Amino acid sequence: MKNHSLALKLSAGFGFLFLYAPIVALIIYSFNESKLVTVWGGWSLKWYVELFQNEQIMNAAWVSLKIAFISATLASILGTLAGFVLSRMGKFRGKTMMAGWVTAPLVMPEVITGLSLLLLFVAMESMFGWPAGRGTTTIVIAHTTFCLAYVAVVVQSRLSSLDETLEEAAMDLGAKPVSLFFLITLPLISPAILSGWLLSFTLSLDDLVIASFVSGPGNSTLPMVIFSKVRLGVTPEINALATLMILVVSVAVIAAIFIMRRQNRFQNP
């Protein structure tokens, strides 16, 4: 980290500014005393207090966290299975198609994902009466669908970089397929699954578009509530809420990075 030219330092500084200045501004203004968002009135925690007293926001936060937790967990299980099939089943009919399906949500515009899921849910309800109406369940299903893709990709890449002789060694030492999976394979890919879970959690927490399509009355997620509030004008309360969300998401992402890095060090001593 020495002898870097001035131009490099400047561009690094500019990059940081570009990325983080808006966030820093938001965080600072969340501690603003003034009722007007753009006028500085001194430091205060008053908007955080108000935030925690706002029942609508608190409910939405609870709904969001619940949905994020459940869909991240479901996505981790299903995504791990999909990753397994893609990396271990060798060549089978329809493998390319499955790989395409699994990764489609990564590139599909959210509006289309949301709309198609909405149509599916409506059709399913009229055909078998489930899911009855739209609410938490449909949001969980929708979020699981697109988060699964991320987990599958992470797990698949982990599995294909995994030394297969480790699994052979376990079999050689007498491990049957089930104990092989739980004692060797799962522990070795668990960092990938965990970081996939954290990623899914933040993606679910952040999602506005898909949730708007598939949620029903009384089941607004936090981003939906924020969005509807902001349309009536930004209140300092929202700044406080946004600051808290940034905190949660950053912790999750940093944890995911940390886990992946630790695993790499551990695998390649």
Place this chain on the structure above:
Amino acid sequence: MSVSSVSPIVTTQTMPTWRQKDAEPFVRIEQINKTFGDFTAVNNVSLDIYKNELFCLLGGSGSGKSTLLRMLAGFESPTSGSIIIDGVDMSNVPPWERPVNMMFQSYALFPHLTVEANVAFGLKREGLPSREVKQRVADILEMVQMGHLARRKPHMLSGGQRQRVALARSLVKRPKLLLLDEPLGALDKKLREETQFELMRLQDELGITFVVVTHDQEEAMTLATRIGVMNNGEIVQTAEPHEVYEYPNNRFVAEFIGNVNLFRGTVVSDERDSAAIQCDDTNGLIALDHGISCAPNQLVNVAIRPEKMRIAREPSSAQNNSAEGVITEVAYMGSQSIYKVRLLSGKEVRITQPNSHRDTGERLTWDDHVYLSWDADSSVVLTS
């Protein structure tokens, strides 16, 4: 290269089992084939391995030796043919039920488990009581001198230490058959030699049958009771180390193991206890002290090891088994010197001579005119 040493572990007084006619083989490989798509990895291999042997499969990369080992372990199933271990047909026996353990080339230690847990893994799968597991793990780690590092994770060990853990892990279940895939490949020279002797000691002590895969002829020579030389998926010769070196049965084996000079010639006489080959390369007759059961006028290759030829400034008194040429290269190696000589026919020959005397100022050197000679029992006739 010191491949001339004969395997030192054939020490039993009785005749080794593989030389007895009616001995029951411990591992019987019968007409095994393995193809991957269009590629034939193992081609019609039949092989008997006896109890307490240390059998080396020797061959270059792609010779099929690793595939054969993986079929013994059960990771690959043969396309046709059968493997019988200790009287049991292994065709439908999965790897986790075979009385076989393997030491992997990469060691394949479980990175998330400690040394202790790695070694205990196999015993726990057998459902042994935890006290016995603990005892056996401690014993075997002591034997490979890794007891003091039992709680470390594999990434905190050096290459040599990992190798010893891998060895302990493959031995702790007391398998009937131990497979080793290039066991010494990743070690430096000094550690290799130590480990070679350690393996031989273990084999003596534990009475396990070993099958070792290696591409290193020196390793095979030192370790093995018998060597199976593989080429293009086939076993081309199976014999004791000194036989493989002294009596190769074809050109590939002669050239693969050690250095060899090959001369082309025509059989002119072939009696029961003598034979002669007219050779244009040496401009003379190569006489042998044994018959070779060849057709008259058959074209053959005569192989002579570099250390079995003598080099001198004066012609030898014998008429046959000699040649004449000019030194083109000299390499002084301390204990021995290597000479390259261009014969009158233009053929290049390699000769190694021990430097049994101190330099007297009359050393052979570049462009010296020299005479080569060898004994009637030094050459081997190869018909394939």
